[in-house]
Amino acid sequence: MAVPKGDLEISAGHVNFNNKLGILMKGEPMSKTLARVKNLEQFIAKHGDDVLISRTISKMLNYKIQQYEAEIRRLGKQLRKFERVHKMKSADFFRDFMEGKLGDDLDLVEWSSLYQMRQHLLEKKAVLEGA
Numbered sequence: 001m002a003v004p005k006g007d008l009e010i011s012a013g014h015v016n017f018n019n020k021l022g023i024l025m026k027g028e029p030m031s032k033t034l035a036r037v038k039n040l041e042q043f044i045a046k047h048g049d050d051v052l053i054s055r056t057i058s059k060m061l062n063y064k065i066q067q068y069e070a071e072i073r074r075l076g077k078q079l080r081k082f083e084r085v086h087k088m089k090s091a092d093f094f095r096d097f098m099e100g101k102l103g104d105d106l107d108l109v110e111w112s113s114l115y116q117m118r119q120h121l122l123e124k125k126a127v128l129e130g131a
Contacts, residue, residue: 061128068125075118082111090115 027033040053079090086093094115096102 065125065128068121072118072121072125075114075121078114079111079118082114
């Protein structure tokens, strides 16, 4: 899957940033990033809130949530097409598909993949929102 311009990508334990020019810049190992987050947590616990840090983190999270919402909407449109054609809600379809009741036509495999992608993004978004 292509990484949209200006997006973060986490793969093989590394954080990468795809800048606005579309150039993938290799980031630091995820372990180093997580260590920095822990340091930040300790800093805030010891010294209290820092307005700049709070705003920066909020903006980062909101940006990522907005990206997830856009992709969720895009996938939702695709799922609704399948629902109209098959006259079935995606959740009901996926349950029946996983139970082996519907076969394995390429069309159904695609529908299943889109549904799983959307569900995965909904889970990631919920985590970022603290839900």
